[in-house]
Amino acid sequence: MPDGTESESRKLLKRLREVMAGSDAGQTRLDKITHLIADSMGTEVCSVYLFRDSETLELCATEGLDAGAVHHTRMRLGEGLVGRVARTGRVVNTPDAPAEPGFRYMPETGEERYSSFLGIPVQRLGESLGVLVVQSRDARVFSADEVYALEVVAMVIAEMTELGAFVGEGAALSPLHQRSVLIRGISGQEGAAEGHVWLHEPRVVVTNPIAEDPQREGERLHEAVEQLRVGVDKMLELSRGADKEQLEVLEAYRMFANSKGWMRRMEEDIARGLSAEAAVEKEQSLARNRIAQAQDSYLRERLSDLDDLSNRLLRILTGQGNNTGADMPPDPILIARNIGPGDLLEYGRGLRAVVLEEGSVGSHAAIVARALAIPLVVRAARITTEALNGDQIMVDGDQALVHLRPDETVVSAFRDKIAMRAEAQQRYASIREKPATTLDGQTVEMHMNAGLMADLPSLDGSGAEGVGLFRTELQFLVRNKMPRRSELVALYARVLDAAKGKRVVFRTLDIGSDKVLPYMKPNDEPNPALGWRAIRVGLDKPGVMRMQLQALIRAANGRPLTVMFPFVAQFEEYRAARAEVDKTIAREKRLGHPLPGTLEIGAMLETPSLAFAPQKFFDEVGFLSIGGNDLKQFFFAADRENERVRRRYDTLNVSFLSLIERIVERCECSDTPLSFCGEDAGRPIEALCLAAIGIRSLSMRPASIGPVKSLLLRSNLADVRKVIFDARHRGDQSVRPAVMEYLRDLS
Numbered sequence: 001m002p003d004g005t006e007s008e009s010r011k012l013l014k015r016l017r018e019v020m021a022g023s024d025a026g027q028t029r030l031d032k033i034t035h036l037i038a039d040s041m042g043t044e045v046c047s048v049y050l051f052r053d054s055e056t057l058e059l060c061a062t063e064g065l066d067a068g069a070v071h072h073t074r075m076r077l078g079e080g081l082v083g084r085v086a087r088t089g090r091v092v093n094t095p096d097a098p099a100e101p102g103f104r105y106m107p108e109t110g111e112e113r114y115s116s117f118l119g120i121p122v123q124r125l126g127e128s129l130g131v132l133v134v135q136s137r138d139a140r141v142f143s144a145d146e147v148y149a150l151e152v153v154a155m156v157i158a159e160m161t162e163l164g165a166f167v168g169e170g171a172a173l174s175p176l177h178q179r180s181v182l183i184r185g186i187s188g189q190e191g192a193a194e195g196h197v198w199l200h201e202p203r204v205v206v207t208n209p210i211a212e213d214p215q216r217e218g219e220r221l222h223e224a225v226e227q228l229r230v231g232v233d234k235m236l237e238l239s240r241g242a243d244k245e246q247l248e249v250l251e252a253y254r255m256f257a258n259s260k261g262w263m264r265r266m267e268e269d270i271a272r273g274l275s276a277e278a279a280v281e282k283e284q285s286l287a288r289n290r291i292a293q294a295q296d297s298y299l300r301e302r303l304s305d306l307d308d309l310s311n312r313l314l315r316i317l318t319g320q321g322n323n324t325g326a327d328m329p330p331d332p333i334l335i336a337r338n339i340g341p342g343d344l345l346e347y348g349r350g351l352r353a354v355v356l357e358e359g360s361v362g363s364h365a366a367i368v369a370r371a372l373a374i375p376l377v378v379r380a381a382r383i384t385t386e387a388l389n390g391d392q393i394m395v396d397g398d399q400a401l402v403h404l405r406p407d408e409t410v411v412s413a414f415r416d417k418i419a420m421r422a423e424a425q426q427r428y429a430s431i432r433e434k435p436a437t438t439l440d441g442q443t444v445e446m447h448m449n450a451g452l453m454a455d456l457p458s459l460d461g462s463g464a465e466g467v468g469l470f471r472t473e474l475q476f477l478v479r480n481k482m483p484r485r486s487e488l489v490a491l492y493a494r495v496l497d498a499a500k501g502k503r504v505v506f507r508t509l510d511i512g513s514d515k516v517l518p519y520m521k522p523n524d525e526p527n528p529a530l531g532w533r534a535i536r537v538g539l540d541k542p543g544v545m546r547m548q549l550q551a552l553i554r555a556a557n558g559r560p561l562t563v564m565f566p567f568v569a570q571f572e573e574y575r576a577a578r579a580e581v582d583k584t585i586a587r588e589k590r591l592g593h594p595l596p597g598t599l600e601i602g603a604m605l606e607t608p609s610l611a612f613a614p615q616k617f618f619d620e621v622g623f624l625s626i627g628g629n630d631l632k633q634f635f636f637a638a639d640r641e642n643e644r645v646r647r648r649y650d651t652l653n654v655s656f657l658s659l660i661e662r663i664v665e666r667c668e669c670s671d672t673p674l675s676f677c678g679e680d681a682g683r684p685i686e687a688l689c690l691a692a693i694g695i696r697s698l699s700m701r702p703a704s705i706g707p708v709k710s711l712l713l714r715s716n717l718a719d720v721r722k723v724i725f726d727a728r729h730r731g732d733q734s735v736r737p738a739v740m741e742y743l744r745d746l747s
């Protein structure tokens, strides 16, 4: 295409379409395509490299290089100029390829004879599929127009690759979406599950990347964009009164929907022969590429807006709405880039597992997945591009592994693991009604953590003696507006009804830090975990706390009530909160509401400072519950959400255990009931050590009660205490190795 005209490029696409429509096998198609491109571009060489696996590119077809190199020449991502194009997603256009840094000489291809090199990434929606290269003997820089034309062709090749056009006999290509893939993420919730993929937002499939009639395509694009604009305007109309941030997002949508540059680029793509859908995808691909490279979070968000708009536009053009007609499989494993807690709750317990491409362990969706006891893996890179609806998938939440389209050996190993778990569950069911009494006669109370109505059935199922921690903020987090008092009364009453007289410890709102209510203005704090959160918000803005206390008292309606305040750092905060309770009780009495039969008011011990509070605090507080998640992060100064440091310090570190022992002693002096409700309570070895140093009440996820109780029943706490004492005496950093050894000898 030396003159680079649009009509030349259209002619090429037309010929490509003919190749596509023919009945050739995959490899023949690819060979014909490279021939056509070299011919049209006036270059001696045209080659297509596609990914063999996520790290290796393979020469799959060539016009001009030695035919014997096809399917033999391979390079790693980043290696040579081709690898550089694939890794960076950027075009390389050079008149003197051998002089370029990183040039790799491949004798089998005979390519040293070619001087100029133009490499274009083959991408679909920002996902790198391969590289398209043209080379010529004369030292020339390809014009911007030629680059652009080749980008359009690369786009078509990407679509064809996605559609499996190059698969088949002789192609030796393992197509995307057919090979098995192992993805390593981060564990958000343990457990193992097997099922079939259900995409939260299914991919749009474009079956017609090349169009015959540019004018008609242009019209289709304009009609679709118009529909999109009307839709965005309608959203804006409906969102009047919504918060500023939401409006800002919609305004940004509107700006993009009206953006001339965006339209112009898509019109140019169409003029060169792409269909309207392919033109949208091409722009979307570029935006995704920029998202991946953008450092600035504001820019990244705006590019994500554009990505979202492109999705909407594609759905309008293809008629593939959210409802693609596919039926949810009976064993769905949900795959999403990210998901809000509300959406996840709507899917509910029907899901076998959840895999998120983004997300974080501390996200609200993760909290909900945990509450629903659904295995969750977050940060599973590329899962939304790799997975298709209906694919077989196995999720190992313990190891944070996702096996997509697994092969036979993986399937059988995985099934063994699930069977072993099921066996263990049966064993746990047989000890459900037994108290957790150790061999030396010490009984540890087993309670469960909850936060949603959906958790309550587990009270019976797990054999928990009560709810040791009810995280009330979950109800606030999963809504998009502040719940009304009457709603809270009804909810808390249902919780107490479901508990059938078992004790429920309601923790007042613990918001702030990572738990930001969607309808509250987020505070821009440099260290939110150390910032304005939990009781600090409650005492500064007592309106919500009072409403919550009133709702709890009314829900109790004469029954016993237990309330706990989170994140108390000093005595005075507890006193102030306690005074709010007394005021609320007096008010409710005046209003003639029945008062709780009994009232227990306690605090969470989540900051090291509270362990050293005056003895009077321990005398006054009704009970204490150690929030080990927070206590540990503050004790070791290691952010519980930061993957780099989260696991660096062991809970069984002797210093941390000494702190817990100190708390136990102080509570014993004042007869203050003490429990432990952080995640460590649900880890058998940690739970055993906590019990050994004097904790007699643990609150954990319902699924952990069986494993913890099972270990306690087989252990002698006095022995474990001695193991801990000896380890400390020896100067061990953590008592874990010594306790593990003790347990090995037990079995």
Ligand code: PEP
Pocket: 469, 471, 510, 606, 626, 627, 628, 629, 630, 631, 677, 678, 679
């Ligand atoms: C804790 O900090 O240990 C705790 C139980 O509270 P949360 O995890 O909700 O902060």
Ligand code: MG
Pocket: 566, 606, 627, 629, 630
């Ligand atoms: Mg906490």
